[in-house]
Amino acid sequence: MAQTSGAAAQPAFLQIQDVVKDFGGFKAVNNVSLDIAKGEIFALLGSSGCGKSTLLRMLAGFDTPTSGRIILNGQDLATLPPFQRPMNMMFQSYALFPHLTVWQNIAFGLQRESLPKAQVAEQVEAMLKLVQLGKFAQRKPHQLSGGQQQRVALARSLAKQPQMLLLDEPLGALDKKLREETQIELVNIIEQVGVTCVMVTHDQEEAMTMASRIAIMSEGRFLQVGAPGDIYETPATRFVADFIGNVNLMEGTLDSDQADHCLIGCADCRHYVGHGITGTEGMAVTVALRPEKITLGKDKPAGERGGFNQVQGTVKEMSYFGSFTVFHLQLASGARLKVSMANTQRHRDEDITWGDSVWAHWSESAHVVLTQ
Amino acid sequence: MNALKPLFTGRAFVIAVPLVFLLLFFLFPFFIVGKISVSEMDNVVFKDVLTYTDGVLSLALRFNNYIFITEDALYFKTYLASVKYAAATTVLCLLIGYPFAYFMARAKPTQQPALLMLVMLPFWTSFLLRVYAWRGLLTEGGWVADTLIALGLDQLLYSLGLISTPGKLMHTPFSLVLGMTYSYLPFMILPLFGNLAKMDLRLLEAAADLGATPWTAFWKITVPLSKAGIIAGSMLVFIPCVGEFVIPELLGGPETLMIGRVLWDEFFSNNDWPMASSVAVVMVLLIIVPLAIFNKYQAEAQERAR
Numbered sequence: 025m026a027q028t029s030g031a032a033a034q035p036a037f038l039q040i041q042d043v044v045k046d047f048g049g050f051k052a053v054n055n056v057s058l059d060i061a062k063g064e065i066f067a068l069l070g071s072s073g074c075g076k077s078t079l080l081r082m083l084a085g086f087d088t089p090t091s092g093r094i095i096l097n098g099q100d101l102a103t104l105p106p107f108q109r110p111m112n113m114m115f116q117s118y119a120l121f122p123h124l125t126v127w128q129n130i131a132f133g134l135q136r137e138s139l140p141k142a143q144v145a146e147q148v149e150a151m152l153k154l155v156q157l158g159k160f161a162q163r164k165p166h167q168l169s170g171g172q173q174q175r176v177a178l179a180r181s182l183a184k185q186p187q188m189l190l191l192d193e194p195l196g197a198l199d200k201k202l203r204e205e206t207q208i209e210l211v212n213i214i215e216q217v218g219v220t221c222v223m224v225t226h227d228q229e230e231a232m233t234m235a236s237r238i239a240i241m242s243e244g245r246f247l248q249v250g251a252p253g254d255i256y257e258t259p260a261t262r263f264v265a266d267f268i269g270n271v272n273l274m275e276g277t278l279d280s281d282q283a284d285h286c287l288i289g290c291a292d293c294r295h296y297v298g299h300g301i302t303g304t305e306g307m308a309v310t311v312a313l314r315p316e317k318i319t320l321g322k323d324k325p326a327g328e329r330g331g332f333n334q335v336q337g338t339v340k341e342m343s344y345f346g347s348f349t350v351f352h353l354q355l356a357s358g359a360r361l362k363v364s365m366a367n368t369q370r371h372r373d374e375d376i377t378w379g380d381s382v383w384a385h386w387s388e389s390a391h392v393v394l395t396q
Numbered sequence: 397m398n399a400l401k402p403l404f405t406g407r408a409f410v411i412a413v414p415l416v417f418l419l420l421f422f423l424f425p426f427f428i429v430g431k432i433s434v435s436e437m438d439n440v441v442f443k444d445v446l447t448y449t450d451g452v453l454s455l456a457l458r459f460n461n462y463i464f465i466t467e468d469a470l471y472f473k474t475y476l477a478s479v480k481y482a483a484a485t486t487v488l489c490l491l492i493g494y495p496f497a498y499f500m501a502r503a504k505p506t507q508q509p510a511l512l513m514l515v516m517l518p519f520w521t522s523f524l525l526r527v528y529a530w531r532g533l534l535t536e537g538g539w540v541a542d543t544l545i546a547l548g549l550d551q552l553l554y555s556l557g558l559i560s561t562p563g564k565l566m567h568t569p570f571s572l573v574l575g576m577t578y579s580y581l582p583f584m585i586l587p588l589f590g591n592l593a594k595m596d597l598r599l600l601e602a603a604a605d606l607g608a609t610p611w612t613a614f615w616k617i618t619v620p621l622s623k624a625g626i627i628a629g630s631m632l633v634f635i636p637c638v639g640e641f642v643i644p645e646l647l648g649g650p651e652t653l654m655i656g657r658v659l660w661d662e663f664f665s666n667n668d669w670p671m672a673s674s675v676a677v678v679m680v681l682l683i684i685v686p687l688a689i690f691n692k693y694q695a696e697a698q699e700r701a702r
Binding site: 084085086105106107108109112113115117119120121122123132133136137180181184 | 596598599601602603604605606607608609610612616617620621623
């Protein structure tokens with residue numbers, strides 16, 4: 025994981041400084057700043073219309089920032105048109121040239137630099153080998169499968185050995201099974217080449233598996249930037265907690281805030297959180313609990329410090345996913361609680377099913393307390 | 397395999413209607429023309445190819461018209477001239493029409509209907525009138541002629557051999573090609589526009605991203621991808637121009653004898669229908685058939701590339 029942004033002695037490889045993109049009053053990108061280190065795979069994650077693609081297009085040079093600066097390796101990119109930027113992009117749906125063969129597609133960028141023919145050929149062959157498409161060199165794009173087209177697009181964008189690789193929804197056009205295989209293959213190739221990479225995706229799984237750091241974007245702003253694990257386990261806001269993965273959000277009040285713990289009262293249960301937060305007693309907070317951090321049982325648990333971190337509910341829904349099952353419990357207040365249980369045995373001794381009254385409990389380190 | 401397949405499906409019917417129309421009004425008349433071309437003239441009418449007299453059924457096919465066409469240099473020269481002027485017109489239409497279609501296709505979607513309307517606007521006036529109007533513009537005293545002469549462009553046209561005397565623009569190859577280019581330009585623009593408007597602009601972004609300047613991207617991406625439109629537009633201009641009669645008649649001169657004029661003369665001055673038909677058949681076989689075959693292969697290649 026390349027998380028070297030802390031070392032501020034040297035400016036970051038890519039610096040995005042206070043960038044704004046205003047489309048006639050609508051701020052698609054609203055004052056974002058970001059440093060990306062060399063060799064990092066960085067993902068911009070957000071739902072459609074959040075501004076992630078606009079930001080990527082500004083990096084590539086297809087859109088110009090209304091204000092702010094983009095600096096790559098010490099060079100301000102503002103005045104550089106796309107065809108002079110030392111970065112290449114792999115387009116969503118690939119944008120392969122339909123009238124050119126695979127070989128010609130990959131060679132296109134190299135031929136623009138008036139390199140000797142032998143050198144172009146050598147580099148194209150190396151790229152074909154990298155993406156294992158050697159025997160398809162003379163095919164036209166329409167004669168290839170989706171996965172093969174994706175690899176041609178990757179080879180084409182890497183052929184010029186760019187300082188930075190931009191990926192726009194790199195796996196969006198592939199079906200689920202192929203996507204999972206390709207995610208790993210793609211990361212392997214990018215790491216093999218060692219290119220710094222910024223990708224845009226709406227698929228959190230894709231972002232989590234591929235990227236070393238993620239920025240969650242919404243309405244043109246970054247909500248949180250961090251490693252996938254940090255964002256999942258310590259989301260900064262309700263929106264991020266809800267956006268990434270499944271979560272139970274419970275509204276409550278901060279009853280007691282000590283250095284080593286805090287107590288939060290909610291409608292259905294009382295939480296004992298194993299760390300203090302910086303808040304004032306009586307303030308409204310949200311407790312975020314991931315479904316997989318809750319345990320279910322038919323019997324009343326021993327209880328965490330006398331009645332904390334447990335709740336009784338009725339099983340209303342069960343969704344079986346093979347490797348795990350998600351139970352939807354209805355609590356006394358009418359709120360729902362999602363609990364996910366790994367199916368570690370083929371048949372459970374204690375089968376929980378629809379209508380059962382069950383106890384859910386969790387540890388004092390399971391929560392995230394959100395104040396915004 | 398499928399015994400229950402109905403004899404006349406909707407699909408077959410939809411194809412059958414234009415097919416029957418083409419058979420009835422193109423192929424069948426062409427056979428009649430072919431038949432006339434091998435008939436013998438008998439004073440003012442021509443004889444039937446197939447005759448039955450006194451128990452003798454005789455089929456008489458006279459090919460001497462065709463032989464005459466190959467022997468008399470006039471025909472060869474006029475075919476060549478027709479192809480030459482049609483080709484010049486096609487190239488000019490392409491040079492003017494391509495940029496026009498390009499900017500139309502890249503204009504704001506809200507402006508495109510208006511631009512398209514402008515291209516089609518001339519069709520609202522009679523073709524004959526529009527060609528006639530050029531006579532007024534190009535004869536001595538016409539403002540187009542005066543402007544060109546004032547700018548000294550007649551000297552340039554003269555040195556290029558497009559007019560025979562400086563200061564005289566009418567009835568020259570120049571006025572002929574000008575008139576044909578003007579008349580056929582919409583037929584070049586419309587298919588090109590249709591093609592260019594469909595183009596995926598992300599391909600140009602991809603080209604720019606890979607280091608192509610806008611100029612390179614245009615030649616390496618836009619032009620090859622619009623090949624189908626270029627071919628369609630060129631066919632629509634070239635084929636009718638080869639057989640054009642009205643424009644050479646009104647704007648052309650003695651130097652610009654084209655095959656349409658020869659056809660007219662054979663039909664109406666000499667009243668030699670078999671000869672006229674032979675000229676027409678040769679024109680179709682020499683020019684249209686090779687082009688049709690070329691077009692077919694192009695279309696197949698396009699289809700494969702999808």
